[in-house]
Amino acid sequence: MKVSDAMTSQVSVARPGDSIRKVAEVMAKVDSGVVPVVDNGKVLGLVTDRDIVLRVVAEGRSFDAPVSEVMSDGEVLSVKEDDVLADATAKMANNQVRRLVVLNEAGNLTGILSLGDVAKDYGAKQVGKTLEEISQEPGEAAH
Template identity: 65%
Template sequence: MKVSEAMTAQVATAGPADSVQKVAGIMLSIETGAVPIVEDDKVVGLITDRDIVLQVVAKGGALTTPASDVMSGDVQTCKEDDNLADAAAQMAHHQIRRLVVANDAGKLVGILSLGDIAVDYGAKVVGKTLEEISTDNDA
């Protein structure tokens, strides 16, 4: 099965200068926990609800803080025609729950989450991937 068959293709994005409050509003409106940050049609970061809580709310920061100050800049990606099992292995290796999906030109075409894999690929793969994500590699 290919990534394109399981990914979420309708993805809302924000820009690096958008406030974390705007990003949180996007999350609320589409019921997601992650928003890609896009500049010039390229993904430059990813901001999660957890990023907002830990880096802004917990530190008493301003809701006007730009997304670029909070986002993760090292975004793991895969291609829409990649094998779903390979994408799941990539998630496990990097201990992440989402991959940004790009086309050959590097343009955002979707997001692949563990939930997407669970629905379309099976709980067994998700369980194994989640187990590997949760493993403490520093021990």
């Protein structure tokens, strides 16, 4: 099975200059805890509901500030849409993340693959294994 068979392809995105408030409203509307920040099809970073709580609410920042100020803009972990789903779940486990950005061959955003997507299309057993590996402390051996 390929990543494209399981991913969510209808993804709401933000632009770097969008306000944090606007992005939070999008999250509420589409019931998602993550929004990719995109410019000309390229993913610059991700903003999560956790980013908003820790970097805006906890620090007393303005909700009118641009989302680029609070997004996670380090290396955004990604997979290609034609990658094997099992390899993508292994990448999630190895990097202890619950979602990956999905890119096409040109490097443009085409979707997001989450543990929920994997659960629907790949089976609860694989999700349980991946979640267990994600939840481990770094360096902790699997049992």
